[in-house]
Amino acid sequence: MSDRAKNFTAGEREQRFDQSTAAGVGRPLPHESAAKHVSGEALYIDDRPEAPNQLHLAPRLSEHAHALITRVDVSPCYRLPGVERVMTWQDVPGELDIGPLVAGDPLLAKERVDYLGQVILVVAARDPVTAHRAAAAAIIEYRPLPSVLDLEEALEKALYVDVPHHHRRGDPDMALAAAPLRVQGSMRMGGQEHFYLESQVASVVPGEDGAMQVFSSTQHPTEVQKLVASVLGVDMKDITVDMRRMGGGFGGKETQAAGPACLCALAARLTGKPAKMRLSRRDDMLMTGKRHPFLVRYDVGFDARGLMLGLKLDLAANCGYSADLSASIVDRAMFHADNAYYLADVLITGYRCRTNTASNTAFRGFGGPQGMLAIEHIIEHIARETGLDPLSVRRLNYYGKTTRNITHYQQPVEDNPLDELTDELALSAGYRQRRREIIAYNAASPILKRGLALTPVKFGISFTASFLNQAGAMLLMYTDGTLQLNHGGTEMGQGLHTKVLQVVAQVLGVDSAQIRITATDTGKIPNTSPTAASSGADLNGKAAQHAAETLKQRLVEMLCRVYHTEAGRISFRNGMVKVAGRIFTLAEVAELAHLQQVSLASQGYYATPTLFYDRTQAAGQPFYYFAYGVACAEVVVDTLTGEYRLLRADILHDVGDSLNPAIDIGQVEGGFIQGMGWLTSEELVWNAQGRLLTDGPATYKIPTIGDTPARLDVRLLANRANPKQTVFHSKAVGEPPFMLAISVWCAIRDAVASLADYRRLPAIDAPATPERVLTAVDALLAAAEGDVVTHFGTCTPAPQPQPMLAGAGTRARPKKERPYE
Template sequence: MNRPERSPDQPSQQELAERFRAGIASGVGRPLKHESADKHVSGTALYVDDRLEFANQLHVCARLSEHAHARILRIDTSPCYEFPGVAIAITSRDVPGELDIGAVAPGDPLLADGIVQYAGQMVLAVAAADPEIARQAAQAALIDYEVLEPLLDVEEALRRGELVRDSHRQQRGDADAALAGAPHRLQGRLRVGGQEHFYLETQVCAVLPSEDGGMLVYSSTQNPTEIQSLVAKVLGVPMHQVAVDMRRMGGGFGGKETQAAGPACLCAVVALLTGRPAKMRLSRADDMRTTGKRHPFLIDYDVGFDEQGVLQGIDIQLLANCGFSPDLSGAIVDRAMFHADNAYYLGGARVTGHRCRTNLASNTAFRGFGGPQGMLGIEEVMERIARHLGLDPLEVRKRNYYGAAPRNVTHYYQTVEHNLLAELTAQLEASCDYRARRAAIRAFNAASPVLKKGLALTPVKFGISFTSSFLNQAGALLHIYTDGSIHLNHGGTEMGQGLHTKVAQVVAETLQVDMARIHISATHTEKVPNTSPTAASSGSDLNGKAAQNAALIIRQRLVAFAATHFEVDPDQVEFGNGQVRVGERYLSFDELIALAYVGQVSLSSTGFYATPGVHYDREQARGRPFYYYAFGVSCSEVLVDTLTGEYKVLRTDILHDVGDSLNPAIDIGQIEGGFIQGMGWLTCEELVWDAQGRLLTDSPATYKIPAVGDLPADLRVQLVANRGNPQDTVFHSKAVGEPPFMHGISVWCALKDALASLADYRVHAELDAPATPERVLWAAERLRHA
């Protein structure tokens, strides 16, 4: 290739210099729309189920257990083959490799093996040319059971020692002595319900067999590497025989971190045994029956405090309903324990987490990963103290905030640094006119015997990092082609949260080019290996930093080349707005790339990032499990009809800390969506099982997620401006996926505030979560007779 020559229609040096000084319009900090937004709204975005079917493709359907606990005496699949187009019916005995697909520890058989442990467990699978035929054939199989008594209650599980993992305790000081010496002491219990992920796209996978026993897997998963690993294990082949491709999910929320493995592995086994492509897409009802939820919790507390409501000591017991297997419950309950303080210095503290085994679907990751359940318990305590002392709950909260040393160390011995809670609370208290509204609401309630208003301002302190420290790593791959266009791939997965947009903005900022020249391809295990799941709010932190490192490596090569080629010092080479200044000369980015290629400069690089300084010693129950904290505050006002239990959320104000935002538009969207999902968890989303452990709320007809009419009529979201992140995150941004979820707690607390007015704010409203209208009604009745 000859050296590129300057085209006569290329911009002049003056024009290039002007462009250089103008700055790019699509780097970090710009409110750009989601990179697939147009495709989302026009219906042209391709999901796994939208892919063209392969020739000779089979459809897989599983038969689910109708019993929560039973011994399998006999399985007869011969009736399945009476249906036309059925290619194969498989049971646990047909899995060629390992049967167990447990994410961290064993306990999750791909198909039930000798015993079923929850209603909805997959027992056998049928593959046919037509999906409806596959379903009918699967139902035709004959299964004989010996029905056993199911274990469904967490307290009973704890009494029996039925745990998926040993209990864990964190302790600071002498909690018993602090409780005994406190002027006031209260005990209480709170039941916290689970939550269905209700992603719009149900679990789905398509698998194409390749030569030598390999598989190409198209899976809707947050964790491509885990899918790759588990598919390899069930097939009995090395991981290099399996490739996983994941362009986008139609929602995940944690429900596709581990639970996408079942359909993927079933399809792979069918593909291997038949030599034909296989696809599985769960119906909504099957998806809800067979997959785990957010963990329900039972929280017991014993708290001591002084006349001002300041905590002296506390003992918190967290009992998590983990379902039948470990899944991710160990780390989830750990995070619930880490967040049992939320924003508050606990004094002498003891926090114990129990991971109880029951005969329900194995509960799993969900936005917040145990943190919301832990936070809800301490917010219940703040409300309880306030009613006992006749104080405004906000005053009790502020008096217990983390502050200066020694009141800045958590019960797991991490120092709370760069704490914004007091500042944010004061700012929101003023901007939402809290004091005047509180007075107006008290006057309204005094004159209104039936309709009652409530107001609550609650904080969020959320730790950012995987609690399993080894997962805090990510990789990226970056190519620059000779025309100056850029190909980017990273290990994160896109589920609608705008991760690809943010990571592309990071690369655009680093190379000072427009976003239009960057293309992000599907997450693929053959491009970036050994990826961590996209979870723990770390997608942008980890993958953005890895992509930034890849871009910096290429940029440094280009700087070195330009300095040598044009005989200037490296510090005289600058990038800006698609241009490059080399001494007194200006080149377009495309020109420099073409020159660098001729000069034999590598224009491809991998990037890698691992979060520094994160650790936790389980034996000592202390460490620094989080790289930093994200902070926020929210204030919600509600109106409750105390004769029916119905209510409306009138207004919510949210002030949230995102550091230096990578993309304010996406961050505000994440905050709004997180808040609404958190509000749904605590208000209308109720999971119900019958006495035999069968899920009754297994469709949109019986499980209610928030609709437009449930949203606050007045929702105000404001980002904390120009505060940055003191830690070395990507462009000093902060994670925003999970922390806003906990702003929904302000709605739950506002409902309790409205109910407390029935007893002149001196009696605590006993209100388990979710606060359905039925529960609100019964709470109101109890308070009327208090």
């Protein structure tokens, strides 16, 4: 018999009430599904028992990047036994387009294909092997059209999915003209494959009267509900989406999970049978978009101290063939083009370029990493030209606390701990001593060179589309004192459900084991926002807190009425309730509430306050608050091969009052390693025809345990409650740690820069693969001989610049200038 059902003695009740609380927020509880994850008992969509007569779907993908479809013959598909239906665009009863914000994403290609990998038809068969064989048997003929595969070509031809947008403050032209020093240049950063362990998958079971039950691995159940209804030509009330857990998402299942779900629903409608679609890794990588690759161009003016005085910055994104979420992603890149630095006179322009590749989409950081990498590159360029330690240049340009504390989009930077964070990490990581040791090591080591970098993160938290900053929750209490919780957020391994459970446990004073969290369900919480923008715990945790507080208030009012006491004499703790000196179990209180006809079902709702952004003025307050962090990385580079190794990483990150330190540290570690993958090993390669060549784990290298440093020290900033009214004064942790990995990229470049006395910027784009590093080494050595100008630009140098540190050396350079590009 459980504790809830025991008849406790008075002493036992008192002892239980007074013992230390084992649940609630701030405690390092394990992930609510951790045991099931490692034992294999956690059920994902593909683990669900197959329904009778279930069909399996397989796609046929375009073989051209841009072409007219001149003929489609599906008759060979039906020659294979077990084929139930072949679906083309003509079979869609409702709306063909499934674009998330604007039209441009047909569920099935109609008369033209716009990228290699686009879905033309789908086969529904009794087993997956037959479905794939039948899809391959279809005859499709094309008339190829000219394609644009290169970002720079799209930019030159002004091919956009949305109009350019500008952020401006002051007069950057005048500031640049007056600056003592000025440098121009460019750099490129690649995309990134989400590489979630569970590929895109959906399963649909048809119901009565045209209703559909959809099981989708999606970060946005409501959008799947809406698009399935649109494709079938029915109302949203006829579609219910269930999502218990994902095997990873990282933004890749925010919009692009809708396609498989809609195709399954279409097959279920046309055949009357359940249907499932699970993409192979190859098909998933060919069909779905990635992190946006960017081209960066800049013109920056500064003084001999390294203080930025004026900046013109172009951020051009490869959006792929359609808009998807690109407008918002490039906006966020522009919002984060300052990172931790005050930009006085500045013009930032964001370009959303159209190419004949898969439509790129959300990825952890949502454009923020690209904008932040751009400014960190610029900071390093300034440091190399002045001969200063990059950390000194960074600190000089940090946002201030009372002055120089307004962003280029007019939002105040409040409660800024950047100086304290940097001081604390520089001291604990021994930055100054290690810098001296590394310079001495490099002077004595002709082949192996070490590099060190300490970089900051300032990341805005909230959806930049303000209406998305809302969430709902539903809390049910049963007469045995147990609870069932549902909210609009989705669990993709990040621990959201665990944190929300802890929030409810804290409010009601119960152990989290008394609460069962159920699958995210559009039939319980309507009109949900996606679980993205690091806002899952902020929004859904606050909604659940409100639901728990409402339920608790009902119980308090009932107890006051029954026992003729005041609310101040009632307290909830450890599954017990003390009422004017008497102690009851929560089960007894719940039973009494039911007998007193008090509702034990509660709904909670939360909308983030004070958010707005005027796009016409490029000004506002798009973020509720900022999350901060700093990372120090040390690498060693083999200058004969370009290979490198991350030796050590020290991280100090700000999460406010942590809801769960164990989960938060895990998120910091995971985000850092994933960010390191983007900046080092994860290289996407297409051939001249637009085919993705890196379409599986054999050709696309994500970080492994062997890539993690032997020493990875992660600490959460202590005693730093979020001053905003977030859930128990915590801060978001999903995306901000990703950008801490910029320190690794900078450390690699620092090691290579030692070949030229730290006075030249190595031409290493992202990702910094060994091939790129080796090319940069050769170019830097050649440039040291002949003062060759790389594509990263040129500079009018400061007269008699101060050396980076003793022993770094100085060298005068000829004056060069190049017009801003």
